[in-house]
Amino acid sequence: MGATIEEGKAAAARRTRAVFSSGRSVSSPAVELPAGLALNKRLAMDGLQLLRMLPDRCVTAAFFDPQYRGILDKLRYGNEGIKRGKARCSLSQMTEETIREFIRELDRVLIDNGHLFLWMDKFHLCSGFSHWFCETALMTVDMITWHKGRMGMGYRTRRICEYLVVLQRPPQQAKGVWKAHDIRDVWEERAKAEAGVHPKPVGLQSALIEAVSNPGDLILDPAAGSFSVLKACENTGRNFIGCDLNG
Secondary structure, eight states: OOHHHHHHHHHHHHHHHHHSSSSSOOOOOOOOOOOOOOOOTTTTTTTTHHHHSSOOEEOOOOOOOOBBBBHHHHHOOOHHHHTTHHHHHHHBBOHHHHHHHHHHHHHEEEEEEEEEEEOOHHHHHHHHHEEEEEESEEEEEEEEEEEEOOOOOOOOOOOOOOEEEEEOSSSSSTOOOOOOOOSSSSOOOOOBTTTTTTTOOHHHHHHOOOOOOOOTTEEEEEOOOTTTHHHHHHTTTTTEEEEEOOO
């Protein structure tokens, strides 16, 4: 005889309890920063320099938004230095080796179970990026599509979305680590534009920070741009460490 509806619901509830939880069983260590670094400030320095100053396994979660050289070199939109492309062209572009060096350092400073939220453009998402992590313990566990509500570039389709790849250090698990279960994998938010800086969604980053950390934990952004992650940390009661070349 088949299971009753009530029995089916009970079995589903047991499976859910086995996989998900609404709390964190992971604690983060107290961090003593070296001289020259300060929490919750807009630091003006190179991101790799900042990363190399941080001790091992001190960061609960990190965001990384590389300034991709590949999209400009390989797609050749022809608008570098013109109108909307002017601010982007003025930024220091990262080679793939530079991106891989950032990711190796991010892997070093993240705690076990820690998360890296990697902003990704469509070009690299389609052409492949897994080789960036071959020297690390990081593994892809999820992805979020950010619907920006504004039109971007594109030879054919015009880009209205960006992508946030979610990576995690081992052990890769959600239970007791990721405590929110209402974050949509397509997130609509219009980020406030700032002159010369590509904005990121503070609301989404705040939700993710709350999902994977506790108040007072250390959150990192070594290529901070508009310092939207700092704003998200202020919103959620977390400590921020991060920098940008221009501060």
